[in-house]
Amino acid sequence: MMKANKNLIQIENVSKKYGNTFALKNINLEIFEGEFLCLLGPSGCGKSTLLRILAGLETNYDGKILKNGKEIDAIEPGKRKFGMVFQSYSLFPNMSVEKNIEFALKAFKYEKQKINAKIESVLELTNLLEHRKKFPNQLSGGQQQRVALARAIAPEPTVLLLDEPLSALDFKVREELRQQLKKIQRDIGVTTIMVTHDQEEALSLADRVAVMNHAELVQISTPEEIYRNPKSFFVANFIGTMNNIYNKFIRPEDVKISDKKGCNTHSGIVISNEFRGFYRRIKLKSEIENEKKEIIVDIPIFHHQDRSFNEGESIHFNLPQEVVSEQIKERIC
Amino acid sequence: MLKSNFSLQKTFLSLMILSMFLFLFIFIAIPIIKLLLTSLSDPQGSFVGFENFKEYFRQGEFRTSLVNSLIVSFSSSIISITLALGFAFATTRTNIKFKAVLKSIAMIPLFAPTMLYGISLIYLFGNQGIFTKFFSDSFSIYGLWGIIIAESFYIFPHLFLILYVSLRSYDSSLYEAADMMNARGMKKFIKITLPSIKYGLITAFFVGFTLSLTDFGAPKIIGGRTNVLATEVSKYILGQQNFQIGAVASLFLLIPAGLSFFIENLASKRQKAFYSHGSKNFELRKNKFRFVFFTIFAVFISVIIIGFLSVSIFASVTTLWPYNLKLTLSNYDFSRFNMGGFNVWKTIIVALVSAFFGSIICFTNAYLIQKEKALLPFQKASRLLSMIPMALPGLVLGISYILFFNSPTLSIPFTNIKIPNALAFLYGTPVIIVIANIVHFYSVPYLTSTSALKKIDSNFQAAAQTMNASKLTVFFKVFIPISLPSLLEIFVYFFTNSMVTISAVIFLYTANFKPMSVAIIGMEESGNIAVAAALSVSIVFINIFARLIYIGLTRLLNIKRKKWDKF
Missing domain, CATH: 3.40.50.300 (P-loop containing nucleotide triphosphate hydrolases)
Incomplete structure (x- = not known):
């Protein structure tokens, strides 16, 4: 500018x-x-x-x-x-x-x-x-x-x-x-x-x-x-889509699907799966720190090509470092 | 903090809006108020309540003319609607040939003064009529029969246009669905077509009713001793100079006209709602019976219209109908007769002047009301006033004008204040006829202008403002050029109507200037019916000539506009 x-x-x-x-x-x-x-x-x-x-x-x-x-x-x-x-x-x-x-x-x-x-x-x-x-x-x-x-x-x-x-x-x-x-x-x-x-x-x-x-x-x-x-x-x-987690705004593309459970990893159940061209938008039903949440995850189309993300399937995802809660920080990461 | 962009431009705009409002207020509202006040006053101007009404009802003639008027208006509306519906159906929903020609023929009655139908009827069924001998002695065309037939002709093109528009657009899927259910032709007509044009039919009925109720020309010529409201009103004013009773009688023309205007308005709104979604036409299928039946019907109607006109044409060029059929043009030598102030050229000039100023005033006012925001209350008032002439019969307008322009002072209602009438000097000049014509035919051109302007992007003025261009520049360089076809249409509408009209001008013509239409009445009264026919036929041909010029100009214009006109 x-x-x-x-x-x-x-x-x-x-x-x-x-x-x-x-x-x-x-x-x-x-x-x-x-x-x-x-x-x-x-x-x-x-x-x-x-x-x-x-x-x-x-x-x-x-x-x-x-x-x-x-x-x-x-x-x-x-x-x-x-x-x-x-x-x-x-x-x-x-x-x-x-x-x-x-x-x-x-x-x-x-x-x-x-x-x-x-x-x-x-x-x-x-x-x-x-x-x-x-x-x-x-x-x-x-x-x-x-x-x-x-x-x-x-x-x-x-x-x-x-x-x-x-x-x-x-x-x-x-x-x-x-x-x-x-x-x-x-x-x-x-x-x-x-x-x-x-x-x-x-x-x-x-x-x-x-x-x-x-x-x-x-x-x-x-x-x-x-x-x-x-x-x-x-x-x-208004500017794109957001997840609100611990009062922090997380973009769907910042939520990462993971195969193994880590200390900042949560699990959720797939409720919808939309193909959107260059990415795939998945909605998950999850529970984070005893709070029921709907999480939106955008996955680039060339990632996780081997997985199908069917409705009802249970998967793990990672949240970015900055939204790690105090409770989790206390754990050994 | 209130910002005001006071500038010359805004002041000018406000002045324009104000003067347009004043024009409408002075020439529409005040004369009507004057008429209402006169009906409630004695000749000296003192308030007498409903005394004039009581006096009017006491006279036996009132009831007779009222009943006669109702019979005439009802019968001619029904007759004409039936024929117009058939004709409109033939030109929209059948495969008959030469639709454009047939439509033009249906329009011919618009070009003729209503007196012409009376005159043709006299030539056909009058005392020396060619067909009179086929009827029993007790039958007389002079009276209700004559008036009903003449009015049916007069209102036919108006009703045809309304029904034509209603029938032209339709939802084809309804018919397709009916076909799938194996519905028959007549059933489809009754169950689909008629309901879809319901509002068109209602409008047509009320328009026909009002037009025939308020027409003066035909009953004057063919009515004989039979009085209708319109002829009675004129008798009070012109014959007895009894303005109070005349004012009361004219209110009986105003009330039904006003009523039908409201019903018509309501109907047109409903009609719009009916076609709110997806009305598209589908290809008409071949139907031999329909083709033959409607071809015969359309040709029959066309022959009658042309035949009716031809009778007057033919009679006007014969020496003495029906005894001496030698052709002559002597009836067209109008200078042979003393017709007090009558002049063909003056009539045409007055019609042209009316058309010129009428078009400018209508279009400018429609523009100011539609596209500007400067003095909203006045703009709203002007919009309202612009619709009133639609409900104002010519006779009522004429009487209001005599009452208004003829009085040297105007008293303000409920006070003792009297102000001098600054416009009284117009009385007895052709100017008053020009103004009467403009006001009388104001509403239709106003609506035409409004709908033309509605199609124009409302951001033009804003865009031009940001470009430092004045509103006047945009008005003349953008709005006028875009609306030129509509302006031409308005002009020819004003012209034609100013040529044929009799109802308002019969009260307003002067010793120096008598329009052709008034001269027709005079000639007929003095027994010179062939000259009256010649005058009527001249009006028709002048109007057809004007129409041809209009068509030519429109074609030329369309060639020039082809590149950019998307409207």
């Missing part, structure tokens, strides 16, 4: 209410210049509202938004010069690809001589040169998405706002576009804030991830940190 960059956007105590329910509750967040920040959370958590507030599209809220230390709350969306890509792309259907981009450039009063060169360069960047004369409905979903991106970055915005830009696309296209998006963002170095509900997308794209739930910001960190050290069970469970 880009380190030691200066703080570009500051969100201070932002709250928004719809009637009696909070859409946003006391949000405080710094965004650094050049970083790719993902706002991640389930639907209805307020992430899109926060993005719209940043864009200037929502006006009634408490708190402040600062850019380079100056309040921008009263500044109109267009004057903020933030580029935005909507989930539905919002491409004007009656304008060709280049006309859509030209529309944005003209609205930002770009000099006439520079418009063509700019269109050319963003089309090249987004790999759309051959489609420049086409209309949105002649393009695939992925191509439309790229046009929306091209239109948003053409006027060289200070901040790029992306509202679930990939969620309307097929899985394959989504993965492909994710890489392109990351590359483009790196190339032009624009500060980017993306809203998504897809944890995989957030982890793979972002420099930092801000996890939101119930109108509140619950954790903000690098993807690795969020994955390895979730601060709450919500974050833990």
Whole structure:
């Protein structure tokens, strides 16, 4: 990630209410210049509202938004010069690809001589040169998405706002576009804030991830940190699957199946066994220190190929060292 | 801390919303309030309670015209629904040929003023009618029979359209399941088809009932001495200048119209629920009996519609029907007659102006209501007001307008305050006819605009805002171009209706300007029936001409839009 960059956007105590329910509750967040920040959370958590507030599209809220230390709350969306890509792309259907981009450039009063060169360069960047004369409905979903991106970055915005830009696309296209998006963002170095509900997308794209739930910001960190050290069970469970053992979060892939009984070994009975491609997910019924537990174990597909893990079968598993209980520590390990 | 993005743009938007609301409030709500107040006041304007109602009920004519109106509306609705159902069935559920042509023929009555059916009936069954001698002496077309037949023609295309839409989409799996159970054709029709179009039938009945109840043109021409509510209302206002009783009588047109509007609304909601999931069409199977039967039926109806129109066309180009059948165009030389302020071109111009401003107002208002959020209470009020004209018969609108624009001062109800009527200067000008046309036909184009706008991404304005583009730019560069086909449709709808309408304008025409439709009534009254026929036929052809231009323009537009239009 880009380190030691200066703080570009500051969100201070932002709250928004719809009637009696909070859409946003006391949000405080710094965004650094050049970083790719993902706002991640389930639907209805307020992430899109926060993005719209940043864009200037929502006006009634408490708190402040600062850019380079100056309040921008009263500044109109267009004057903020933030580029935005909507989930539905919002491409004007009656304008060709280049006309859509030209529309944005003209609205930002770009000099006439520079418009063509700019269109050319963003089309090249987004790999759309051959489609420049086409209309949105002649393009695939992925191509439309790229046009929306091209239109948003053409006027060289200070901040790029992306509202679930990939969620309307097929899985394959989504993965492909994710890489392109990351590359483009790196190339032009624009500060980017993306809203998504897809944890995989957030982890793979972002420099930092801000996890939101119930109108509140619950954790903000690098993807690795969020994955390895979730601060709450919500974050833990939202980002992948978690076992909660002795109030510690154990990822299913950190539970190891073992053949022989050791001092940190437990036993359990298989209650389900799902084949998931590159790994196998097994649910176990177990008893750890007199407490009944359901343990989820992910086993890479090339491990234990000789075993079948049938339902009802009793197996042994090891927990990681850090969750060894005091009682076990007393035993000789 | 409350943030407000006050800017020129937002002020302008609020002003637009406010002025649209004021337009609707002044030209829809206030005249109706004025009408209601008049029905409760004496000629001096003092409140008299229900005295006018009592007076109106005391007159024996009221009961006769009410009963006549009910008979006419009921019979013509039933007759027309039966025929329209057959015709709609033929064009949706059978394999008959030339469906497009048949559909266009079914639409022809929309292009004609209702007077035309009366005139054709006179030529066929009137005193000198060609078929009159086949009937007994006691039979007379002047009266209920004539009105019922004329109204059946008038409402046919409206009912056909409703039933056509209901029959067009259906859940094929129901029929397939019935086939598996070996159900017969008639059984399938009664058990599946009829229930699935139940709401369409209800809507059709009420639309037909209201249209024939409130029509003035046909009973005026063919009614003879038989009065219906519509002709009686006009008698009070135009004949006796008794505005109080006229207002009371017109309420008897407003109430059923309003009632049927609500039932219709309810029905259309239910109809939507009926088709909530997976209605897809399946291929129609060959059925020889069905093919032959419905071909004969559809051709029969088409021949009658065209024949009916042809009678007026033919009679209008003969020297003296039915005695001297030498062809002549003298009846089309309208300058031969003194028709006080009548002028074909002026009529067309007024219709064009009504269509032009009507389309702009309808579309802009639909846009403001649908896509903007600036003054929500006013937007909601405008939405409500926009639906009222649907329930407002032309006669009622016309009377409300005379009452409103004719009074130099307006008193505010329950107070003694009187304010000068700033709009009184419009009385006696063609402007009032333009406004009446716009308001009278407002609701359908409003709904057309709304449904066109609904298909447009609601994030366009937000997207454009982030691009520093003004709302006006997006309105003109995106919303208008996308909605152009709907705008054309609205325009031609306003135009055609402004050409054929008689009910509101009969009260509002002036010495300087008399529309063609009003001139028809005048010519018929003075015995120049051939000229009345010529005028009616001219309206039909002007409308067909306008329609052809519309079709041509739509085709051109579609070629240009083919690349990008997915709607």
